[in-house]
Amino acid sequence: MERVILAMQDPNVGIKMRNQRLLITVIPHAMTGNDIVEWLIQRFSITEEEALHLGNLIVKYGYIYPLKDAKTLVLKADESPYRFQVMKSPTISNLITAIYLAKKNIRKQGDLIDYERDAYNLLHKRINHTWDFVVMQAREQLRASKQRRKADRIVLDCQEQAYWLVNRPPPGAFDVLERGPERGNCLNSRVQMRGPSVAYIFNNETFAFSGSFFKHCEQYQVHDPIMSGCLPSNPWITDDTMYWTMNADLVATPTKMRVERWAFSFMELIRDPLGHNEFVHFLEKEFSAENLSFWEACEDVRYGEYSKIPEKLENIYQQFLVPGASKWVNIDSKTMDRTLQGIKAPHRYVMDDAQMHIYFLMKKDSYPRYLKSDLYKNMLAKAIVPQETKKSVFPFMRRQRHSSPSPALTAHSGEDDGKSKSAGSPGGAVAATITQVEE
Amino acid sequence: MATEGLQENETLASLKNESESLKNKLEEERAKLHDVELHQVADRVEALGQFVMKTRRTLKGHGNKVLCMDWCKDKRRIVSSSQDGKVIVWDAFTTNKEHAVTMPCTWVMACAYAPSGCAVACGGLDNKCSVYPLTFDKNENMAAKKKSVAMHTNYLSACSFTNSDMQILTASGDGTCALWDVESGQLLQSFHGHAADVLCLDLAPSETGNTFVSGGCDKKAMVWDMRSGQCIQSFETHESDINSVRYYPSGDAFASGSDDASCRLYDLRADREVAIYSKESIIFGASSVDFSLSGRLLFAGYNDYTINVWDVLKGTRVSILFGHENRVSTLRVSPDGTAFCSGSWDHTLRVSAGVLVSVHILKT
Numbered sequence: 001m002e003r004v005i006l007a008m009q010d011p012n013v014g015i016k017m018r019n020q021r022l023l024i025t026v027i028p029h030a031m032t033g034n035d036i037v038e039w040l041i042q043r044f045s046i047t048e049e050e051a052l053h054l055g056n057l058i059v060k061y062g063y064i065y066p067l068k069d070a071k072t073l074v075l076k077a078d079e080s081p082y083r084f085q086v087m088k089s090p091t092i093s094n095l096i097t098a099i100y101l102a103k104k105n106i107r108k109q110g111d112l113i114d115y116e117r118d119a120y121n122l123l124h125k126r127i128n129h130t131w132d133f134v135v136m137q138a139r140e141q142l143r144a145s146k147q148r149r150k151a152d153r154i155v156l157d158c159q160e161q162a163y164w165l166v167n168r169p170p171p172g173a174f175d176v177l178e179r180g181p182e183r184g185n186c187l188n189s190r191v192q193m194r195g196p197s198v199a200y201i202f203n204n205e206t207f208a209f210s211g212s213f214f215k216h217c218e219q220y221q222v223h224d225p226i227m228s229g230c231l232p233s234n235p236w237i238t239d240d241t242m243y244w245t246m247n248a249d250l251v252a253t254p255t256k257m258r259v260e261r262w263a264f265s266f267m268e269l270i271r272d273p274l275g276h277n278e279f280v281h282f283l284e285k286e287f288s289a290e291n292l293s294f295w296e297a298c299e300d301v302r303y304g305e306y307s308k309i310p311e312k313l314e315n316i317y318q319q320f321l322v323p324g325a326s327k328w329v330n331i332d333s334k335t336m337d338r339t340l341q342g343i344k345a346p347h348r349y350v351m352d353d354a355q356m357h358i359y360f361l362m363k364k365d366s367y368p369r370y371l372k373s374d375l376y377k378n379m380l381a382k383a384i385v386p387q388e389t390k391k392s393v394f395p396f397m398r399r400q401r402h403s404s405p406s407p408a409l410t411a412h413s414g415e416d417d418g419k420s421k422s423a424g425s426p427g428g429a430v431a432a433t434i435t436q437v438e439e
Numbered sequence: 440m441a442t443e444g445l446q447e448n449e450t451l452a453s454l455k456n457e458s459e460s461l462k463n464k465l466e467e468e469r470a471k472l473h474d475v476e477l478h479q480v481a482d483r484v485e486a487l488g489q490f491v492m493k494t495r496r497t498l499k500g501h502g503n504k505v506l507c508m509d510w511c512k513d514k515r516r517i518v519s520s521s522q523d524g525k526v527i528v529w530d531a532f533t534t535n536k537e538h539a540v541t542m543p544c545t546w547v548m549a550c551a552y553a554p555s556g557c558a559v560a561c562g563g564l565d566n567k568c569s570v571y572p573l574t575f576d577k578n579e580n581m582a583a584k585k586k587s588v589a590m591h592t593n594y595l596s597a598c599s600f601t602n603s604d605m606q607i608l609t610a611s612g613d614g615t616c617a618l619w620d621v622e623s624g625q626l627l628q629s630f631h632g633h634a635a636d637v638l639c640l641d642l643a644p645s646e647t648g649n650t651f652v653s654g655g656c657d658k659k660a661m662v663w664d665m666r667s668g669q670c671i672q673s674f675e676t677h678e679s680d681i682n683s684v685r686y687y688p689s690g691d692a693f694a695s696g697s698d699d700a701s702c703r704l705y706d707l708r709a710d711r712e713v714a715i716y717s718k719e720s721i722i723f724g725a726s727s728v729d730f731s732l733s734g735r736l737l738f739a740g741y742n743d744y745t746i747n748v749w750d751v752l753k754g755t756r757v758s759i760l761f762g763h764e765n766r767v768s769t770l771r772v773s774p775d776g777t778a779f780c781s782g783s784w785d786h787t788l789r790v791s792a793g794v795l796v797s798v799h800i801l802k803t
Contacts, residue, residue, distance in 0.1 A: 001722050044720035050745075050759055054720060057743055181546050181564065181594060183656050183680065184612065184636045213734065216689045217752060220733035225777040227733055229794045235515075235532065236495040236778040236792035243777070244514060267646050302648075303603035306620035306627065348627070349666055356647065401533045407513055407556025408573035 005063050008039065009084060015039045025151050027067055030081040036064070037077040052077055063087075065162030067154060073165055083155065085162065095130065098123045100164060102138035115171050219264060223257055231255075233389040239401050240389055249273040256383040263371055266363040278379060282370045290327035291358050291366070294320045298355035302348055313346045321354075331357050487735075487750055490758040492793030495778065498529055500536055505782035506563075507597075507769045511552045514775045518559045519788055520547035526561045528573060531780065531790050538573055540581050549597045553604040560588070560607055562595035568609050570621055589619045589626075596638045601648075601665075608651060608665075610637040616653050618665060630663050632670045639683045645690040652693050654681030660695050660705065674705050676712045683727045687751075688734045694751075696725030702739050704751065716749040718756055727769045732776025740767030740781050746791075762789060 008014045015031045033055075040051035055075040058064050059082075066073070067081040075082070101120045105112055112120060124131060145153055169175045222228045235241045246255055254274055262269040262278075269275040270292070283289040297320070301312050320329045321340065331339070335353050342350040370376055503523035510517050515532040524545050528538035544565035551560045553570075562568035568589035571581050589595065593612035600607055601618075606627070610616045616630040616637055635656035643650045650671070654660045660681055662672040679698035686693045687704070692713070696702045701717035702725050716737065723743035730737055736757065737749040744766055748758040765784035772779040778792035 004722060040720070044718070046720045047759075049761065050720065053745065053761060054722075054743070057723075181548070181612075183638075184593075184614075212689070212691055213687065214752060216687075216691075217733050217735040220688070221735065223776075224731050224733035224735065225775070226731045226779075226793065227735055227795055230777060234777050234792055234794070236790060237794075241532070244775075247775070299602065303601055303606055305605045305622045306625055307623055352666075359646070403530055403533045403535065404513070404515065406516065406530070406537060406573070406575070407511065408558075409575055 001058065001061065001063065005058070005084070007043065008036075013043075025154060027081055027083070027151055027155060030067065030083045033066075033076045033078050033080045033082060036075060036082060048077075060166075062162060062166030065158055067158050071161065071165070073162060083159070085159065094123055094127055095134065097168065098127060098131075098134045099137045099141070100160070102134050103142055106138055106142060113170075119168075223261060231386040231388055238389055241402060241404070242386070242389065244404075246384075246386055250277070254379070254383050256380070256385050259376075259380050259383045262376070266367045269367065269370075278375065279366075279370060282373060282375050283366060285375075286366065286369075288362075288366060290320065290329055291362050293327060294329045295355055295358050295362070298351040298358075301351055302355075306348075309348060310346045313343055313350060316351065317343055329354075329358055330361075486753065486755070487757050487795060489796045490748065490793055491796055492748070492758060492760055492791050494762050494789045494791045496531055496534055496790040498531060498534055498788040498790070499786070500527060500529075501525060501786045501788075503786060504765070504784040505768060505786060505788055506546065506548045507550045507561075508771060508780055508782045508788060509550055509552045509559075510771055510773050510780065511556045512554055512774055513556055514773050514777070516552070516556070517780055517788070518550050518552050518561075519769075519782055520550040520561050520563070521786070522546050526550055526559065526571070528559060529788075531788075537575075538581060540571055540585075542569070546594070549595050549609075551598050551600055551607075553600050554602065555604050558604055560598050560600065562589065562598060562609070564594050566591045566593060566595060566611070566613075568595050568598045568607060568619070570607070586621060586624070588621050588624050589617060590624075591615070591617070593636070596636065597640045599640060599642055601642060608640060608642065610640045610653055612636040614655070616640055616651075616663065628665060628668045630668055630670070632661055632663075632673075633657055633659065636680075638681060641684050641686050641693065643686055643690050644688065652684050652686065654684040654695050654697075656680045658697070660684055660693070662707065672707065672710060674712060676703060677701070679724070682725065685729050688730060688732065694728050694730065694737055696728040696739050698724035698742075700724055700741075702728055702737060702749065704737075714751070714754050716747075716754060716756070718747075721747065723766075726767060727771075727781075729770055729772045729779065731772055731779075738770055738772065738779055740770040740783075742766040744783070744785075746770065746781055760791065762791075763787070 015035050017029045017031050019026050019028050019030070036055050037048065037051045040046065040054055041048060052075065059066065059073045059075045062073070062085055064082050065085050067083060069080070097119070101112070101116060101123065104116065105120060127134070145156065148156070225234055230243055232242045232246070233240055235243050247258060250273055258272070258274070262272065262275045269279055280289055280292060283292055294316070297312070297316050301309055301316070304312065319325055319327050321336070322328075331354050335357050339351065339354045498519070501519065501521040501523070502525065503521050505519055505521050508517055508519040515530060516528060516537070517531050518526065518528045520526045522545055524542040524547055526540045526542060526547060527536055529536050542561060542563070542565065544563055547561050547563040549562050549568070553559065558570050558572045560568055560570045567587050570586045570588050572584050574581060574584070588607055589598070589609045591609065591611035591613050595609055595611050597610040598607055605621050607619045607621055608616065609619065614631070614633045614635060614637060617626055618628040619625065620627055630653070633653065633655040637653050637655040640651055640653040642648075643652070649665050650662055651665060652660055652662045658675055658677045658679060658681060660674045661670045663669065664671050677695065677697040677699055681695050681697045683696040684693055691708055692704055692706045694702055694704050700721050700723060701715050703712050703716070704714040705711065706713045716739070721741065721743070723741050725739045725741050727740040728737060730751070735751055737751050738746060739749065740746050744761070744763045746760040746767055747756055748760070749755070750757050763781065763783040763785050767781050767783050769782040770779060778790050780788055780790045782788045
């Protein structure tokens with residue numbers, strides 16, 4: 001922020017300072033709120049709203065203070081005068097604080113606000129030994145200020161008031177200097193300003209890769225509700241949960257967009273509960289359903305409970321790896337040997353090689369075939385495109401917002417490792433309840 | 440090649456000159472290629488139209504600064520934590536509070552929803568990460584069933600469940616990240632390498648699900664292999680603390696937000712920073728970033744109370760959103776991309792949604 005302030009004060013490009021009027025007094029070397037906003041708009045090519053917001057923060061942080069209504073640190077985009085604060089050292093000694101409060105005390109003849117009085121008394125106790133000095137200084141400053149010209153007096157008073165508002169805000173008020181818990185090894189949080197405004201760097205070598213971002217964005221653009229909206233409507237905007245109902249985990253008829261997404265990548269297919277089930281049907285027809293079961297069992301080992309690993313590995317061995325097993329998976333012999341060896345010393349990642357092998361088998365072989373299959377084509381054909389929700393006749397009538405059962409309610413059925421799909425979908429029971437169509 | 444010895448009119452010097460000029464020519468050609476491709480890329484990407492984003496829900500109930508939030512996989516519930524030790528689970532759609540827990544510490548800086556939706560994890564100045572199973576049973580006190588999972592030697596800054604309810608990844612002010620087994624509380628793997636407090640982490644959405652990225656006060660973003668505990672990639676281009684990291688939806692890149700008032704995009708395959716999102720008028724740190732579903736937009740919450748929306752591909756700012764009355768401390772897009780939720784030091788959470796007014800289809 002310092003850089004912005006410096007720019008503002010620069011005689012060439014900064015804000016033009018003039019004598020401003022405050023009621024009948026002329027304040028030298030000041031600027032109006034409007035000046036500040038205009039300068040920000042010009043300098044950073046931003047909107048008035050943003051300039052006002054930024055200007056307000058500059059005032060709140062104490063770099064600029066108002067001469068009118070000095071009690072509230074707010075920037076008004078009008079003719080109210082403002083001045084730049086004189087920045088003092090960040091550490092404020094007890095002595096300085098005491099002098100300030102003592103002055104206030106004398107001026108108000110003992111009628112300080114409670115938090116100020118508390119602070120005053122506390123300091124009085126703490127630095128009692130120098131209290132005479134404090135009072136003397138306070139008196140001296142008050143006397144000197146009486147002798148100043150009115151304009152100077154106003155300026156100094158406002159300056160002082162703003163300074164204390166920022167550095168010692170009253171309890172409960174907004175504290176601009178609050179930082180959060182102490183962080184180790186970090187730089188001064190006062191921002192180091194950057195040079196060029198919008199920088200976009202693209203290197204030749206990364207062009208091939210940047211193409212992939214472009215492709216991804218393009219592919220998903222219509223699926224992105226914020227980019228393209230969603231049918232029938234965005235529940236957050238219209239209060240209508242039809243979108244969620246239609247896209248619930250296990251609906252009978254999915255939407256077209258959803259089925260199209262299954263073709264984007266293998267992950268999209270198997271992470272969608274409906275897609276997953278469809279794929280299982282397909283694999284069953286091809287007599288290779290054990291591949292997916294194996295993969296899931298492996299995921300379960302990787303992400304499941306630590307204590308259950310040996311037991312799970314044993315199950316996998318029995319079900320999938322033993323020669324003649326009911327769901328024997330076809331892994332190449334080298335990987336098989338390595339895996340069998342590994343099981344002797346069971347740990348979470350023992351199945352990784354085999355799992356990877358089977359995963360890529362499905363991805364490169366079964367998955368493309370599925371996409372070409374009648375099963376998928378039929379699904380695509382019967383998938384629906386929802387109608388856009390008609391605007392209600394009475395636009396001001398708010399739709400009732402229906403609540404939905406929490407996934408946690410169904411927690412007791414098959415919780416923990418066993419049932420929860422590694423794909424991370426919410427419990428199956430939730431899907432069942434949400435499929436009731438809401439009015 | 441030069442084994443035949445010098446020709447008549449050649450001297451060593453002249454050969455050197457020739458090689459220099461050839462090198463220069465090569466660079467020129469390469470530069471031309473740069474320009475052509477850059478131009479092509481910039482051309483292919485049309486500018487986005489106007490956004491109309493509004494706050495659709497305001498969740499009030501925290502008595503103090505909201506520090507962190509996370510979405511449930513059901514796309515409507517969220518968990519949020521605040522400075523006063525309260526962790527609240529909301530149905531953001533109806534704005535009803537469903538659960539509330541009071542932690543025994545203040546500054547609960549991290550919270551996460553379990554994939555099943557049946558539990559939440561949280562932690563902060565207590566240096567621990569605790570998992571609370573969510574229960575609707577009125578007779579049960581949620582705090583009673585709490586599991587203390589992670590133990591660090593400094594504050595907990597971030598936590599996330601992996602693909603199941605059974606494992607948690609944590610980041611801490613003690614400079615390390617760690618993977619824990621929830622049931623037993625056992626440390627499964629620890630990740631050392633940051634030279635200062637680790638402030639954030641995000642799990643990769645990759646097929647093989649083996650990596651995650653972390654950002655810290657040492658200005659570094661590090662990518663880790665979960666299995667071996669090794670740091671496989673590291674990026675140090677930020678000029679200040681990295682407050683937030685988030686993977687691009689495809690998993691090939693990640694974005695970071697930092698106190699240096701910029702957000703950056705790092706390409707993992709190219710192993711370098713590929714974009715900086717900054718503006719001279721933005722002088723406050725970015726506390727939290729997240730991508731829209733397609734990855735075209737980057738939402739970033741800042742310490743100047745605003746949320747800036749960036750066009751990831753073009754590098755320009757699309758929109759600026761006001762509304763919070765204090766710094767935005769956390770921001771997440773919902774799992775189905777229909778909305779995003781921002782939490783702030785002004786004690787509230789806001790769920791905002793909207794749409795592009797005029798849609799430009801990307802040229803092929």
